[in-house]
Amino acid sequence: xxxxxxxxxxxxxxxxxxxxxxxxxxxxxxxLCRPTHSAKREILVLTxxxxxxxxxRVLLEPFPNVQPLTVMCLVMGATLxxxxxxxxxxxxxxxSNLILSHGWWTLFQASGWAAxxxxxxxxxxxxxxxxxxxxxxxxxxxxxxxxxxxxxxxxYTSGMAISEFGLYLxxxxxxxxxxxxxxxxxxxxxxxxxxxxxxxxxTQLDAPVINGEADVISA
Amino acid sequence: xxxxxxxASILFCLLLPPTSASxxxxxxxxxxxxxxxxxxxxIIVDDQVIVRTSGFWxxxxxxxxxxxxxxxxxxxxxxxxxGSTNHDMSPLLFVxxxxxxxxxxxxxxxVGWTDGKVTALDFDEGELIWESQTEVVTxxxxxxxALDDGEVVVPTRQGLSKFCLSNGNETLRVDLxxxxxxxxxxxxSQHYLLGNEEGVLNTISKDGLVTNVSIGDGKIRHSPIVTxxxxxxxxxxxxxxxxxxxxxxISQEGSSPAIPLQVGNQIxxxxxxxxxxxxxxxxxxVESKTQIHSNGEITRQYIPGQIDTIWFPNNTPVGGWASGIxxxxxxxxxxxxxxxxxxxxxxxxxxxxAFGNDNGILMVYIGSYDFEKSNEGxxxxxxxxxxxxxxxxVILILITVFFQxxxxxxxxxxxxxxxxxxxxxxxxxxxxxxWSKEVDRLEERPGDWDDSWPSEWKGTQVLVIELPDGEMxxxxxxxxxxxxxxxxxxxxxxxxxxxxxxYNFGDWIISFDGYSGEGWEFTIDGQRSSVGxxxxxxxxxxxxxWSPA
Numbered sequence: 001x002x003x004x005x006x007x008x009x010x011x012x013x014x015x016x017x018x019x020x021x022x023x024x025x026x027x028x029x030x031x032l033c034r035p036t037h038s039a040k041r042e043i044l045v046l047t048x049x050x051x052x053x054x055x056x057r058v059l060l061e062p063f064p065n066v067q068p069l070t071v072m073c074l075v076m077g078a079t080l081x082x083x084x085x086x087x088x089x090x091x092x093x094x095x096s097n098l099i100l101s102h103g104w105w106t107l108f109q110a111s112g113w114a115a116x117x118x119x120x121x122x123x124x125x126x127x128x129x130x131x132x133x134x135x136x137x138x139x140x141x142x143x144x145x146x147x148x149x150x151x152x153x154x155x156y157t158s159g160m161a162i163s164e165f166g167l168y169l170x171x172x173x174x175x176x177x178x179x180x181x182x183x184x185x186x187x188x189x190x191x192x193x194x195x196x197x198x199x200x201x202x203t204q205l206d207a208p209v210i211n212g213e214a215d216v217i218s219a
Numbered sequence: 220x221x222x223x224x225x226x227a228s229i230l231f232c233l234l235l236p237p238t239s240a241s242x243x244x245x246x247x248x249x250x251x252x253x254x255x256x257x258x259x260x261x262i263i264v265d266d267q268v269i270v271r272t273s274g275f276w277x278x279x280x281x282x283x284x285x286x287x288x289x290x291x292x293x294x295x296x297x298x299x300x301x302g303s304t305n306h307d308m309s310p311l312l313f314v315x316x317x318x319x320x321x322x323x324x325x326x327x328x329x330v331g332w333t334d335g336k337v338t339a340l341d342f343d344e345g346e347l348i349w350e351s352q353t354e355v356v357t358x359x360x361x362x363x364x365a366l367d368d369g370e371v372v373v374p375t376r377q378g379l380s381k382f383c384l385s386n387g388n389e390t391l392r393v394d395l396x397x398x399x400x401x402x403x404x405x406x407x408s409q410h411y412l413l414g415n416e417e418g419v420l421n422t423i424s425k426d427g428l429v430t431n432v433s434i435g436d437g438k439i440r441h442s443p444i445v446t447x448x449x450x451x452x453x454x455x456x457x458x459x460x461x462x463x464x465x466x467x468x469i470s471q472e473g474s475s476p477a478i479p480l481q482v483g484n485q486i487x488x489x490x491x492x493x494x495x496x497x498x499x500x501x502x503x504x505v506e507s508k509t510q511i512h513s514n515g516e517i518t519r520q521y522i523p524g525q526i527d528t529i530w531f532p533n534n535t536p537v538g539g540w541a542s543g544i545x546x547x548x549x550x551x552x553x554x555x556x557x558x559x560x561x562x563x564x565x566x567x568x569x570x571x572x573a574f575g576n577d578n579g580i581l582m583v584y585i586g587s588y589d590f591e592k593s594n595e596g597x598x599x600x601x602x603x604x605x606x607x608x609x610x611x612x613v614i615l616i617l618i619t620v621f622f623q624x625x626x627x628x629x630x631x632x633x634x635x636x637x638x639x640x641x642x643x644x645x646x647x648x649x650x651x652x653x654w655s656k657e658v659d660r661l662e663e664r665p666g667d668w669d670d671s672w673p674s675e676w677k678g679t680q681v682l683v684i685e686l687p688d689g690e691m692x693x694x695x696x697x698x699x700x701x702x703x704x705x706x707x708x709x710x711x712x713x714x715x716x717x718x719x720x721x722y723n724f725g726d727w728i729i730s731f732d733g734y735s736g737e738g739w740e741f742t743i744d745g746q747r748s749s750v751g752x753x754x755x756x757x758x759x760x761x762x763x764x765w766s767p768a
Contacts, residue, residue: 064647164746171750174651181636184636
């Protein structure tokens with residue numbers, strides 16, 4: 001539903017854009033800087049995949065609501081943990097929106113994908129370096145719909161009746177279905193490869209990263 | 220690690236802003252005048268292309284008349300009318316040098332303005348030679364002027380004036396009870412013919428005596444056409460149009476008639492539904508029609524022995540111009556900037572053509588430009604896109620079947636899902652449109668009718684714009700299919716400048732009359748739309764309200 005109907009929500013003034021940018025960058029740094037034992041190699045892997053994810057959004061922009069980033073967030077959360085998964089989501093959103101279009105909705109997109117990454121870290125989507133495909137597919141479908149509805153809140157204004165917003169969501173249903181379908185395709189095509197890649201590149205890292213991060217987040 | 224960095228680097232290159240290189244074409248130039256609409260045809264005389272704009276009327280911006288070099292598009296001169304604050308659409312009139320009983324004159328361009336002025340501009344330099352003032356009732360001159368033996372006859376807002384070409388002195392003035400709009404004047408050997416907004420045809424003798432007849436319940440918005448069978452009028456009525464020969468109704472046609480064109484005994488007319496060919500000998504007969512939505516100026520391109528065809532502006536979002544004779548399929552000419560269009564093309568004797576559209580973009584094709592070849596190229600792109608889509612689908616089907624035969628279920632599933640996604644992407648626009656219409660039916664629109672509005676607006680399309688200094692309302696519109704079309708047409712009549720930006724999901728209103736505020740949003744019958752203005756469809760009695768966000 002995002003950006004398909006031409007409804008953007010409020011237009012941001014430069015100062016407001018600056019505030020959103022600052023908040024999102026600060027969150028990314030906080031997520032990446034703690035805990036302090038992060039290996040340089042892991043940061044490099046995360047950065048590279050983030051750039052690739054951002055580029056994939058730009059590449060697929062002509063196709064309405066085809067968002068492989070949803071599945072990537074689930075997988076990154078599942079493999080690198082909540083903290084890095086969320087940082088990945090926020091950065092990929094910001095970088096890609098610099099090209100696609102940046103505004104109030106970036107906040108909703110970044111937080112939506114960050115929430116998906118967090119969910120990915122808690123849903124046991126990866127077991128012994130292998131993707132649990134059925135669970136991932138179901139999670140991707142649910143996440144796609146919830147993400148779209150969450151981002152649609154960016155156009156909600158105080159004068160809008162709940163019923164109007166409901167109709168707006170209903171109108172976007174075909175786009176939500178397409179997002180879910182694209183997420184299924186991403187899950188079967190990208191997720192095993194991405195999981196394998198992340199594990200191969202980070203096998204030498206300290207083991208407790210995932211559990212440690214989850215503890216920090218829940219605290 | 221290497222492969223992931225290489226992959227990321229390659230993909231990151233995609234983030235670099237794409238560059239677009241336009242193909243150099245020495246036979247074409249265009250210029251965005253950024254000065255409102257072009258609603259009347261440019262004229263090409265010698266090596267000059269002269270065009271007028273309506274202006275945005277904001278700040279110090281005012282309508283202009285421009286002259287450009289035909290061959291390279293460089294600006295020769297421009298003339299600005301600081302007093303004009305309404306939509307200027309009276310056709311430019313080139314007058315070659317000559318002399319009459321009241322004096323002599325050089326080549327000049329006559330311009331009628333909505334502030335009631337008639338200005339004579341020097342053809343070479345654009346300097347003001349003379350100007351004369353006519354009456355203003357909300358606005359002034361909007362119809363086409365005509366020459367009559369060393370004088371120019373001007374259809375004014377509420378009458379007719381005649382001026383000497385050499386010095387602008389008024390030689391005749393006739394006041395009429397009815398108001399006119401875009402009501403061009405026709406000169407005959409003994410009379411001037413002039414219609415108006417109340418469907419009355421005035422016949423004015425050259426010494427100023429007026430007789431009139433009521434043609435019908437409607438508006439005469441063109442120069443009356445004198446045929447051997449009588450005077451032909453294409454009357455705009457509230458829901459359609461009617462063609463009269465003298466006072467006899469001979470045909471009922473579609474809405475919003477265009478300005479008809481006479482070529483000998485053949486009359487070309489158009490509406491939102493069709494282009495029409497009539498022949499008039501002892502009687503006028505509708506010969507043939509071709510479907511097109513044309514509401515503006517019909518023009519003829521004629522180069523003896525080479526070209527003789529009729530042009531119709533296509534007043535839809537698709538835009539462009541059609542050429543041909545009604546009864547046969549038209550050749551559609553597409554330009555790089557197509558949008559709503561009412562101005563006819565201007566023609567040069569060497570085959571050059573100048574197009575101006577509602578976005579104020581002037582496009583000039585020099586010499587004998589091969590439109591057919593150009594359009595074939597566009598068709599090729601469209602058909603090649605379809606071929607690619609079909610090819611992708613066929614390949615995916617074959618791969619899926621291949622893996623299925625090899626009993627590789629995992630790969631068959633992968634490719635099957637990919638095929639499903641491709642199909643879904645292709646059909647999504649249609650599915651989305653159908654779904655959107657179904658959803659719209661779920662809720663009864665609250666309605667937005669105001670009882671203080673004229674009762675004749677009931678059942679028609681009405682547009683309201685809530686500007687900071689008050690509400691602007693106009694009604695009595697019909698047949699507009701979406702909010703963007705109605706907004707454009709209504710703003711035109713209200714004299715409100717609309718600034719838009721185009722995105723990949725459609726057009727977006729930036730400001731009305733220069734006021735942008737925090738953005739603009741619209742409702743239809745009191746209900747917010749879930750789609751953009753170019754997709755928001757209207758009923759025949761819809762009330763569209765624009766308000767600041």
